[in-house]
Amino acid sequence: MKIVIAGAGAMGSRFAIMLKRGGNEVTLIDGWPAHIEAIREHGLRANLNGEELSVPFPIYAQQEVPTDVQADLILVFTKAMQLDQMMQTIQPMIGAETKILCLLNGIGHEDTIEKYVAADKIFLGNTIWTADLIGPGQVRLFGEGSVELQNLKPGYESEAKEVAAVLADAGLHAAYSENIRYSIYRKACVNGTLNGLCSILDVNIAQFGSTSTARKMVETIVGEFAAVARHEAVELDIPEVVRHIEETYDPAGIGMHYPSMYQDLINNHRKTEIDYINGAISRKGEKYNVATPYCDFLTQLIHAKEEVLEAK
Numbered sequence: 001m002k003i004v005i006a007g008a009g010a011m012g013s014r015f016a017i018m019l020k021r022g023g024n025e026v027t028l029i030d031g032w033p034a035h036i037e038a039i040r041e042h043g044l045r046a047n048l049n050g051e052e053l054s055v056p057f058p059i060y061a062q063q064e065v066p067t068d069v070q071a072d073l074i075l076v077f078t079k080a081m082q083l084d085q086m087m088q089t090i091q092p093m094i095g096a097e098t099k100i101l102c103l104l105n106g107i108g109h110e111d112t113i114e115k116y117v118a119a120d121k122i123f124l125g126n127t128i129w130t131a132d133l134i135g136p137g138q139v140r141l142f143g144e145g146s147v148e149l150q151n152l153k154p155g156y157e158s159e160a161k162e163v164a165a166v167l168a169d170a171g172l173h174a175a176y177s178e179n180i181r182y183s184i185y186r187k188a189c190v191n192g193t194l195n196g197l198c199s200i201l202d203v204n205i206a207q208f209g210s211t212s213t214a215r216k217m218v219e220t221i222v223g224e225f226a227a228v229a230r231h232e233a234v235e236l237d238i239p240e241v242v243r244h245i246e247e248t249y250d251p252a253g254i255g256m257h258y259p260s261m262y263q264d265l266i267n268n269h270r271k272t273e274i275d276y277i278n279g280a281i282s283r284k285g286e287k288y289n290v291a292t293p294y295c296d297f298l299t300q301l302i303h304a305k306e307e308v309l310e311a312k
Contacts, residue, residue, distance in 0.1 A: 001166055004029060004071040004093055006086050007078030008059065010131035010260060011103070013044055013139045015075055015172065017055050022170025027069060028059040029090060031082065036061055038137025045138045062089040070095040073163060076102045076113070079264075080276035083109060087116040101149060101163055103127050105191045105260070106276030107184065107284075110152055120156050123163055125149035126183040129172070130254050133263055143254055146173040150180035182236070185229045189241050191277045192225055193218045194248065195261035196298045200305065202266060204258050209249025217294070218245050221278075224292040228281050231288040264311075265302070271311045274302040 001024045005012045008028040020026045028044075030036055036059050038045075043054040060066060062085070071093050078086040083104065094100075094117065101123045102109050113122050129145030147167055151160040160176055167174035177183055197217060198208050208214055219242055226236040249255050264270040278295040285292035305311075 001025070002070070002072045003027070003166075004069075004074045004090065006074055006076045006090055007031075007082070008035065008039070008044075008057075009077060009079075010133040010139050010263065011127070011129065012075070012077035013046065013133070014129055014131040014141050015077070015103075015167075016057060017044065017046055017048065017053065017141070018172055019167070019170045020055060020057070022166075024166070024170065026057060027071070028057050029062060029065060029086070029093075030059060031062050031078075031086075032136070033061065034136035038135075042137055046141055047139075048141045049143075062086065065089050065092055067092040069093055071098050073099050073101065073166065076100060076104060076109075078104070079271075080104050080106045080109065080273040081271065083112050084115075087113060091116065097121075099123060099159065099163060101125050103147070104273075104276075105188070105195075106273055107188055107280045108276070114152075119153040120151075120159075122152040123149050123160055124152055124180050124184065126177075126180060126187045127172075128187070130257050132258065133268075143257075144173070146175070148175055148177040148180060148183050150177045181232070182234055185225060185234050185236055186241055186244065188277060188280075189222045189225045189236070190245055190248070191259070191261075192281065192295065192298075193221050193245055195259040195272075196274060196278060196302050198259050199262045199265050199272070200298070200301050202262075204256055204262075206249050206251045206255030209246065209255065214249075215242075215246075218242055221294050221298070224285070224290075224295050225281055227290045228284045228288060228292065231284070231290070261302075265305060265309065269309045269311045271306055272302055274299050278302075 008030040043056040127147045132140040164174040279299040281295040
């Protein structure tokens with residue numbers, strides 16, 4: 001299958017390598033010049049559970065997207081605030097039968113994608129795979145994960161299952177979901193706690209989990225997500241979501257991992273997706289008249305940190 005990865009950062013790189021190993025023809029699109037140049041010169045270098053790899057890929061900057069390559073499937077991994085621009089620039093690669101799978105962190109991205117692609121070609125997904133971007137053209141991939149996905153428009157379940165099968169065949173442990181919006185909100189709770197808090201505290205997941213205040217902060221933030229989700233017919237099981245987050249603290253699992261927001265902000269001084277995670281809950285809270293003080297404050301803290309670090 002001809003697959004395009006739109007946004008070849010840490011997670012996009014993981015999927016690219018695994019999909020190529022699964023026998024697919026994979027093309028990368030990205031917006032970071034140093035990253036693009038490094039991959040062109042040395043291939044995409046990765047430490048995959050201790051195995052050192054250098055995998056060649058065709059890679060294009062967004063301003064040089066080819067007009068003669070049409071994808072069967074496009075996986076969107078760009079940063080949330082860059083999604084609209086990415087969808088504009090990849091238009092030449094989208095044919096009448098091209099499917100778009102959105103695996104971004106956060107909530108509500110389908111509204112942006114629908115401006116460019118018919119709803120029956122859009123699939124929403126959620127993944128718990130992890131990856132670290134070490135530097136231009138270099139990633140560290142460890143641990144196990146999975147993918148859930150569902151068709152945006154009712155009646156296209158078979159197409160969603162076909163997409164899931166392609167990912168599953170590449171070892172990505174993908175499956176069709178009957179209720180992806182629940183999974184997206186559940187994953188957003190993980191991002192809405194660990195990403196911002198680890199970034200502000202300058203710690204990895206295990207270090208955050210070892211603090212005496214972790215439980216209270218997590219419970220409060222998850223409660224705010226749940227209160228908003230309820231207005232969108234999503235009933236989160238708060239104790240289960242809290243337990244799920246606390247399971248990530250294990251150093252033998254992903255506890256030693258620094259969340260993607262930490263990698264962007266602290267390591268690379270890049271702006272974050274906070275407005276599409278906790279910030280989205282703040283906006284929806286205003287809309288539904290739901291108080292979200294922790295999400296409000298964490299969003300403000302991350303923006304202040306961006307300014308202090310002069311994030312670009």
